[in-house]
Amino acid sequence: MSMIRSAIREISLNLHSKPGARFITLLMVALAFIVFDTFLIISWNLQGIMDQEENLVGMEVFLERHVSTAQGRLIGDNISIMQDVKSVYFVSSQEAEALFRAELPGRAGLLDVMGSDFTLPASLQIVFQAEAINQGRISELSRQIGAMAGVDNTVYGEDYLPGLIKTVTTIRRLVLLLGIVLVSSISLVVFYTVRLSVVRRSLTVDIMRIVGAPWWFIRIPFVVEGIFMGVTGSAGGLAMAAVISKVLSSAVTHRFMPMWWMILVILLGAVTGVVGALAGSYEKER
Amino acid sequence: MLVTMENVRLSYGRWPALDKIDVEIKQGEFLVISGPSGAGKTTLLRLIWMGDIPDSGIVEVTGFRSDRIRKRELPKLRRKIGIVFQDFRLLHSRTIFDNVALPLQVTGTGKRVIQKRVISLLARMGLSHRRNAFPHELSGGEQQRVAIARAMVAHPVILLADEPTGNLDPEVSREVVELLLEINRGGTTVVMATHDPRQVPAGKGRFLFLEKGVLRGADRWTELDEES
Numbered sequence: 250m251s252m253i254r255s256a257i258r259e260i261s262l263n264l265h266s267k268p269g270a271r272f273i274t275l276l277m278v279a280l281a282f283i284v285f286d287t288f289l290i291i292s293w294n295l296q297g298i299m300d301q302e303e304n305l306v307g308m309e310v311f312l313e314r315h316v317s318t319a320q321g322r323l324i325g326d327n328i329s330i331m332q333d334v335k336s337v338y339f340v341s342s343q344e345a346e347a348l349f350r351a352e353l354p355g356r357a358g359l360l361d362v363m364g365s366d367f368t369l370p371a372s373l374q375i376v377f378q379a380e381a382i383n384q385g386r387i388s389e390l391s392r393q394i395g396a397m398a399g400v401d402n403t404v405y406g407e408d409y410l411p412g413l414i415k416t417v418t419t420i421r422r423l424v425l426l427l428g429i430v431l432v433s434s435i436s437l438v439v440f441y442t443v444r445l446s447v448v449r450r451s452l453t454v455d456i457m458r459i460v461g462a463p464w465w466f467i468r469i470p471f472v473v474e475g476i477f478m479g480v481t482g483s484a485g486g487l488a489m490a491a492v493i494s495k496v497l498s499s500a501v502t503h504r505f506m507p508m509w510w511m512i513l514v515i516l517l518g519a520v521t522g523v524v525g526a527l528a529g530s531y532e533k534e535r
Numbered sequence: 536m537l538v539t540m541e542n543v544r545l546s547y548g549r550w551p552a553l554d555k556i557d558v559e560i561k562q563g564e565f566l567v568i569s570g571p572s573g574a575g576k577t578t579l580l581r582l583i584w585m586g587d588i589p590d591s592g593i594v595e596v597t598g599f600r601s602d603r604i605r606k607r608e609l610p611k612l613r614r615k616i617g618i619v620f621q622d623f624r625l626l627h628s629r630t631i632f633d634n635v636a637l638p639l640q641v642t643g644t645g646k647r648v649i650q651k652r653v654i655s656l657l658a659r660m661g662l663s664h665r666r667n668a669f670p671h672e673l674s675g676g677e678q679q680r681v682a683i684a685r686a687m688v689a690h691p692v693i694l695l696a697d698e699p700t701g702n703l704d705p706e707v708s709r710e711v712v713e714l715l716l717e718i719n720r721g722g723t724t725v726v727m728a729t730h731d732p733r734q735v736p737a738g739k740g741r742f743l744f745l746e747k748g749v750l751r752g753a754d755r756w757t758e759l760d761e762e763s
Binding site: 251252255258259262266267452453455456457458459460461462463464466 | 584586606607609610611612613614616618624625626628629637638640641642643644645646685689
């Protein structure tokens with residue numbers, strides 16, 4: 250019990266020593282995290298834009314004129330249970346006409362010219378699961394749906410879909426690559442900063458080991474310090490990034506990163522802080 | 536035997552620091568290891584507290600053998616050894632009391648026992664009035680006495696003193712050596728490394744002379760004395 254009390258005392262003494270040096274270390278960690286946080290905010294917003302674009306990728310299925318509303322809904326039900334189909338919305342003939350008049354008011358006269366017997370065909374608007382959005386899969390779905398009874402033809406963005414898919418895939422790969430580079434860099438920055446801070450107190454480690462302190466007793470103050478510096482530094486970086494984001498929000502519309510990303514950032518700080526502190530104290534082991 | 540070294544060899548890289556070392560140290564002995572700078576005195580002491588492990592040969596200290604000791608056993612060995620350095624190695628952010636109490640705190644000794652032992656030891660060292668001071672507020676001699684108090688507080692069976700007078704003036708050096716002799720009279724084995732063996736009066740201890748990592752015999756210091 251007194252050993253644990255002594256260890257807690259050591260932790261407290263360690264955290265209270267050299268406040269100036271600790272502040273500089275924290276500032277270094279926080280600054281490194283601001284760069285990372287900025288990248289995360291940009292990625293998060295880019296992700297939102299790409300999701301929006303992908304949600305626009307869908308298919309319009311025009312039904313044959315003789316297909317009744319009930320039959321149309323039945324075809325819709327059959328399509329909705331197909332793999333990779335997220336949702337199906339039935340647009341009746343009357344709804345199609347209303348939409349036409351609302352969206353193209355300048356051309357509404359065309360419908361009147363066609364006469365009262367003319368009706369726009371009913372259709373089905375299909376949205377796909379995000380993971381199904383690739384040229385091959387959508388072509389296949391178009392072929393399957395087009396072959397169904399009552400379906401006149403199918404329309405999807407054959408002309409822009411390959412370009413969109415390529416762009417989105419390339420951006421995602423770049424973001425991932427940049428993310429890996431940044432996580433590695435920030436881990437190294439925090440690792441070396443904390444390690445340096447521990448090595449700076451190598452006299453304490455030396456004295457502890459010559460007086461016979463067990464290894465856990467020597468390390469635990471540094472591990473706690475590593476966690477403290479990692480968590481405080483990353484949280485500080487997040488706070489500063491939030492302030493910058495707020496200041497820039499009127500000029501550039503964007504969202505801050507979600508809560509679970511923030512938790513991961515703080516965890517990254519804690520883990521790299523602990524690893525740095527352990528590495529610093531291991532160097533003085535024997 | 537408290538310490539036994541059998542045909543010990545240790546190199547730092549390609550540089551042989553110690554070679555063919557055979558030493559036995561008995562309980563209650565005062566051993567002076569002398570020799571010029573770079574002779575291997577500090578390395579020999581490091582082998583005793585197992586800060587280094589020999590490349591070949593065996594060092595045995597209070598039952599712990601260098602070829603068998605595990606990393607987690609090193610603190611147990613070091614609790615039986617007190618170490619004093621030329622540069623004192625005190626923690627400057629802690630008071631004199633806390634510096635002396637450190638070996639007891641790290642082993643989980645109770646607060647009352649720590650209080651009693653540290654206060655009594657500081658009184659013995661003539662440092663009671665400085666117990667709340669910080670190391671930088673003390674003279675070199677006082678700092679070395681604090682370091683000796685820290686080394687002695689856990690009742691070690693062996694006290695290693697590595698050039699304990701290296702940073703002190705002759706008068707204070709004599710006081711420190713007298714303090715080490717007094718500790719030895721109390722039954723603690725003392726091993727003192729020094730470049731100047733004349734600091735210890737003849738007849739007060741056993742003398743070994745190291746030169747370029749090799750033991751040159753016990754009487755070399757006397758020859759040096761005669762030469763000078």
